[in-house]
Amino acid sequence: MTEAEALLIEQAAARLGPKGVITDPRDIEPWVTDWRGRVHGTAPAILAPASTEEVVDVVKLAAEHRVALVPQGGNTGMAAGATPPADGSALLLSMRRMNRIRSLSADNRLAIAEAGVVLATLHDAADGVGMRFPLTLGARGSCTIGGLASTNAGGTQVLKFGTMRSLVAGVEAVLPDGSIHNGLSGLKKDNRGYSIDQLLIGAEGTLGVITAVALRLVPAIAARAVAWVGVADPAAALDLLRFLEARTSSIEGFELIPQQSLDLVLKHIPDTRPPLTGAHEWNVLIEAATSDPQTDVGAELERLLAAALQSGLVSDATLAANEAQAEAFWKLRDSISEAERTEGQTIAHDISVPVGDMPTFLIDAVAEVERAFPGVQATGFGHLGDGNIHFHVRAGGHSAPDWYERDGAEITRFVDDLVTAGGGSISAEHGIGQLKRAEFARLAPPGRIHALRAIKQAFDPLGIMNPGKLVP
Amino acid sequence: MTEAEALLIEQAAARLGPKGVITDPRDIEPWVTDWRGRVHGTAPAILAPASTEEVVDVVKLAAEHRVALVPQGGNTGMAAGATPPADGSALLLSMRRMNRIRSLSADNRLAIAEAGVVLATLHDAADGVGMRFPLTLGARGSCTIGGLASTNAGGTQVLKFGTMRSLVAGVEAVLPDGSIHNGLSGLKKDNRGYSIDQLLIGAEGTLGVITAVALRLVPAIAARAVAWVGVADPAAALDLLRFLEARTSSIEGFELIPQQSLDLVLKHIPDTRPPLTGAHEWNVLIEAATSDPQTDVGAELERLLAAALQSGLVSDATLAANEAQAEAFWKLRDSISEAERTEGQTIAHDISVPVGDMPTFLIDAVAEVERAFPGVQATGFGHLGDGNIHFHVRAGGHSAPDWYERDGAEITRFVDDLVTAGGGSISAEHGIGQLKRAEFARLAPPGRIHALRAIKQAFDPLGIMNPGKLVP
Numbered sequence: 001m002t003e004a005e006a007l008l009i010e011q012a013a014a015r016l017g018p019k020g021v022i023t024d025p026r027d028i029e030p031w032v033t034d035w036r037g038r039v040h041g042t043a044p045a046i047l048a049p050a051s052t053e054e055v056v057d058v059v060k061l062a063a064e065h066r067v068a069l070v071p072q073g074g075n076t077g078m079a080a081g082a083t084p085p086a087d088g089s090a091l092l093l094s095m096r097r098m099n100r101i102r103s104l105s106a107d108n109r110l111a112i113a114e115a116g117v118v119l120a121t122l123h124d125a126a127d128g129v130g131m132r133f134p135l136t137l138g139a140r141g142s143c144t145i146g147g148l149a150s151t152n153a154g155g156t157q158v159l160k161f162g163t164m165r166s167l168v169a170g171v172e173a174v175l176p177d178g179s180i181h182n183g184l185s186g187l188k189k190d191n192r193g194y195s196i197d198q199l200l201i202g203a204e205g206t207l208g209v210i211t212a213v214a215l216r217l218v219p220a221i222a223a224r225a226v227a228w229v230g231v232a233d234p235a236a237a238l239d240l241l242r243f244l245e246a247r248t249s250s251i252e253g254f255e256l257i258p259q260q261s262l263d264l265v266l267k268h269i270p271d272t273r274p275p276l277t278g279a280h281e282w283n284v285l286i287e288a289a290t291s292d293p294q295t296d297v298g299a300e301l302e303r304l305l306a307a308a309l310q311s312g313l314v315s316d317a318t319l320a321a322n323e324a325q326a327e328a329f330w331k332l333r334d335s336i337s338e339a340e341r342t343e344g345q346t347i348a349h350d351i352s353v354p355v356g357d358m359p360t361f362l363i364d365a366v367a368e369v370e371r372a373f374p375g376v377q378a379t380g381f382g383h384l385g386d387g388n389i390h391f392h393v394r395a396g397g398h399s400a401p402d403w404y405e406r407d408g409a410e411i412t413r414f415v416d417d418l419v420t421a422g423g424g425s426i427s428a429e430h431g432i433g434q435l436k437r438a439e440f441a442r443l444a445p446p447g448r449i450h451a452l453r454a455i456k457q458a459f460d461p462l463g464i465m466n467p468g469k470l471v472p
Numbered sequence: 473m474t475e476a477e478a479l480l481i482e483q484a485a486a487r488l489g490p491k492g493v494i495t496d497p498r499d500i501e502p503w504v505t506d507w508r509g510r511v512h513g514t515a516p517a518i519l520a521p522a523s524t525e526e527v528v529d530v531v532k533l534a535a536e537h538r539v540a541l542v543p544q545g546g547n548t549g550m551a552a553g554a555t556p557p558a559d560g561s562a563l564l565l566s567m568r569r570m571n572r573i574r575s576l577s578a579d580n581r582l583a584i585a586e587a588g589v590v591l592a593t594l595h596d597a598a599d600g601v602g603m604r605f606p607l608t609l610g611a612r613g614s615c616t617i618g619g620l621a622s623t624n625a626g627g628t629q630v631l632k633f634g635t636m637r638s639l640v641a642g643v644e645a646v647l648p649d650g651s652i653h654n655g656l657s658g659l660k661k662d663n664r665g666y667s668i669d670q671l672l673i674g675a676e677g678t679l680g681v682i683t684a685v686a687l688r689l690v691p692a693i694a695a696r697a698v699a700w701v702g703v704a705d706p707a708a709a710l711d712l713l714r715f716l717e718a719r720t721s722s723i724e725g726f727e728l729i730p731q732q733s734l735d736l737v738l739k740h741i742p743d744t745r746p747p748l749t750g751a752h753e754w755n756v757l758i759e760a761a762t763s764d765p766q767t768d769v770g771a772e773l774e775r776l777l778a779a780a781l782q783s784g785l786v787s788d789a790t791l792a793a794n795e796a797q798a799e800a801f802w803k804l805r806d807s808i809s810e811a812e813r814t815e816g817q818t819i820a821h822d823i824s825v826p827v828g829d830m831p832t833f834l835i836d837a838v839a840e841v842e843r844a845f846p847g848v849q850a851t852g853f854g855h856l857g858d859g860n861i862h863f864h865v866r867a868g869g870h871s872a873p874d875w876y877e878r879d880g881a882e883i884t885r886f887v888d889d890l891v892t893a894g895g896g897s898i899s900a901e902h903g904i905g906q907l908k909r910a911e912f913a914r915l916a917p918p919g920r921i922h923a924l925r926a927i928k929q930a931f932d933p934l935g936i937m938n939p940g941k942l943v944p
Contacts, residue, residue, distance in 0.1 A: 105828065107714070107828045108826055108827055108828040109827075110826075151663065152663050154661055158660070158661065163661060165667075165670075166638070175919065175923065177919075177922075179918075179919035179922070179923075180919065181919065181920070181923065182917070185826065185895045185896070185897070186826045187824050187825070187826060187859060187895075187896065187897050187900070188630070188824065188827060188858045188859050188860065189626055189630065189635060189824045189855075189858050189859065189860045189897070189900040189901050190824060190897040190899070190900060191623065191624050191674055191897070191899045191900065191901055191902065191903045191904070192897055192898070192899050192904060192912060192916065193674070193904060193912070193916075193920070193924050193942055193943065194671055194674065194675055194679070194923075194924055194927050195637075195670055195671070195673070195674060196920070196923055198637075198667055198670035198671070199666055199667070199670070199671060199927075201667070202663055202665070202666065202667060203666055207666070219717075219718055242579070245691075246691055246763070246764075247764060247766075248764070249721055291718070292718075292719060292720070294719075352659050352660065352661045352662060353659070354580055354582075354657065354658045354659060355580055355581075355660060356577065356579045356580040383661075386660045386661050387659060387660050387661065388660065388661045423657045423659075424657070424659065425657070425659050425661070425662040425663070425664055426664065427662070427663045427664050428659070428661040428662060428663065429661050429663055430663065431663045432663070432664060432665060440664060440665070444664065444665075445654070446651075447647065447649075447651035447652065447653065448653070448665070448668070450649075450651070451647065451651075451653065451666075451668055451931070452665050452666055454930035454931065455666050455671075455927065455930055457930065458926035458927055458929065458930035459923070459926065470665055471665065
């Protein structure tokens with residue numbers, strides 16, 4: 001611990017009280033390693049302010065003592081953006097004590113949640129007033145609103161509702177100079193200059209600390225229908241999506257699942273069984289939902305899938321008969337990563353290309369990776385309708401325990417080159433954090449890096465906000 | 473003309489050819505006064521590049537010679553953001569020759585349009601492939617895509633589709649250092665650092681010149697239904713909107729019109745007649761639309777309005793019997809500003825408050841303005857569902873020709889104070905430009921001004937991009 005850190009911790013303790021400063025290494029330990037367990041940092045303390053004003057105090061102290069802060073929510077990020085550096089040169093700034101839902105209005109269709117509110121808590125609160133916050137993802141029981149906004153998180157309902165960027169109506173944040181940016185007015189239209197809100201969304205805490213977010217709500221779901229569909233290939237899957245979207249606005253989820261991935265789930269995850277009797281090289285999980293109690297969304301989806309079957313778009317299809325079966329279908333989708341990890345070593349890539357290009361890209365990329373790295377197995381699954389696939393490369397025949405360390409970086413560079421050549425993004429929804437920073441620096445146009453650095457410098461000339469993340 | 477300007481013009485002529493440099497004062501004259509005819513500038517030349525590379529040339533020359541550029545599209549802005557300064561110290565940068573639709577894909581639901589494409593041209597092109605670009609506004613025959621993006625334009629369909637910010641999938645721009653920002657990939661998900669696209673949207677050309685925009689398309693309208701409804705007050709209108717939105721997703725337009733405004737239209741605009749037999753203190757124009765040929769959107773709207781009538785939400789309602797009548801209803805709405813101008817002097821305010829607060833705000837603000845400035849008449853009309861009202865103050869009894877010059881600024885300050893106290897925006901959709909800069913400076917929190925200046929300085933340290941606009 002440096003002298004400056006020690007002084008900061010002491011002064012912070014005086015302002016935040018005993019709950020606001022954590023220095024016991026046993027209490028710090030769970031928060032200095034990233035969600036995937038790949039990046040290990042250290043921090044001499046966790047500062048945990050309970051209000052926006054306390055965040056201002058902490059940021060001003062950090063500026064005064066030139067000590068860096070690493071903002072953290074639920075620590076569920078996929079790019080180690082909330083993991084402190086290994087040398088202990090930064091303090092963790094935990095937002096978890098700022099966990100109040102400040103307001104929730106069905107009339108205004110808005111919630112204002114503090115940064116530390118857990119996503120599942122917000123879901124429940126919205127449900128309590130007949131509304132819904134329509135972004136969800138696997139970590140919903142741990143991830144926080146501040147982290148979701150700071151990483152512009154996606155999830156499984158992006159198709160209809162967009163990423164966090166579409167769902168955030170405003171942001172409150174403490175900027176590196178200690179000033180409060182208040183964008184919480186919840187105005188639907190406001191053209192007063194550059195959007196600081198938009199700049200903070202996806203900034204991974206490098207331009208300031210998000211303290212609260214105004215979030216758009218939609219009417220609660222009255223009914224949903226979940227179907228499992230077999231298709232010939234990803235192109236047929238995309239055709240099916242377009243067929244459906246031209247006929248209904250109820251499609252919320254559309255997840256592509258190769259039979260290979262389904263087989264691994266059936267092999268490794270207990271209490272799972274195939275939804276269709278025959279095997280199909282490709283599968284699609286479809287969720288349709290409506291907020292209108294008079295719409296029979298199940299009948300509608302059944303009618304549309306029957307028409308798709310008849311026109312040959314679909315090989316086979318089954319509708320979940322009840323909520324339990326719907327959950328079972330989703331479990332198959334949500335267990336793919338776990339099943340793959342059980343099978344062996346896996347390198348995950350969160351990539352996107354233009355939606356219409358994805359079917360061809362996916363087939364080609366799998367072939368090219370398997371040709372370039374003989375023995376490995378590549379698959380892509382996930383959010384086809386968003387052009388966002390989780391492209392996983394499995395060790396396959398390579399059982400050496402150091403396969404990941406030895407070949408991982410090279411495989412990732414290979415995949416990232418394919419994505420870049422396809423006009424895509426090497427980070428569709430997970431962000432850059434620490435893990436993708438080198439690849440981002442390698443592949444981004446120099447003008448872009450220059451612009452990001454200029455913005456970072458403009459907001460954080462002292463470099464106290466999450467240094468070493470995002471901006472190369 | 474300064475020596476630097478003369479040199480720049482000469483060098484630009486060599487690069488852009490004779491069509492690219494306009495110096496005849498008669499050709500310049502139509503473009504140096506703003507749309508409303510209130511702000512008069514001068515410029516020694518209009519530079520009109522025909523490609524992104526030519527824009528790069530112009531921007532680099534401007535940087536070299538330290539000559540400011542004022543980007544301009546259709547010159548239809550409402551805040552004089554594209555009007556050059558009066559002292560001739562800047563050149564106009566017309567984007568109108570960059571008018572190519574580079575691509576249009578129904579499959580990808582995307583169009584890439586250059587900055588100078590006129591909105592109506594894009595509408596027609598999208599229609600030609602069975603799609604639709606769902607933003608529209610009165611100036612659609614003149615306004616350009618670059619200007620719409622640079623001002624984050626709104627219009628009458630924001631309720632369902634949002635402002636330009638929601639409809640822009642990516643931006644290509646030339647930054648003040650002459651580098652090209654290419655955000656045209658059209659990726660639905662891309663989390664690689666700060667969103668330069670979002671920063672350029674609504675920046676009014678002060679951070680760079682938008683050269684092309686990727687735009688989201690939606691399926692073409694199969695059918696629309698337009699209704700005119702009488703309601704007791706703005707609160708009832710908002711209740712009606714919520715009643716409808718809970719039961720259908722087809723509502724695209726929901727415009728509030730006070731009887732006073734309708735009366736002026738009927739008085740001054742030829743070929744207009746009242747849609748309902750009785751008079752209602754408040755009226756609502758509703759547009760519902762569907763892309764599904766199987767949905768009878770007229771029958772749906774009729775059924776919902778009948779239910780609203782029965783429950784007392786609505787006093788009277790009539791559905792347009794055909795397209796001609798639908799157009800006639802819209803003409804009533806679209807003619808309000810013209811009718812008011814014919815009646816006498818008017819001061820327009822484009823304001824927003826949170827949607828749920830608008831009914832009360834509107835009633836209170838009208839009363840307060842009319843009390844503070846005896847004799848004037850205040851009304852608000854427009855996009856109730858967006859919390860965005862065009863709040864107009866008419867001279868009323870004040871027939872003095874200098875009323876606007878004498879009292880205008882004071883009335884505007886009064887209205888802006890009310891809006892600010894109500895947590896609203898003094899510029900909902902028109903932007904800041906030149907006209908609202910002083911009021912923005914007066915009312916914005918100092919931290920916000922500081923942040924805007926820091927961003928401006930980071931992008932445009934030489935101050936060559938549209939100086940004197942937006943940033944106070």
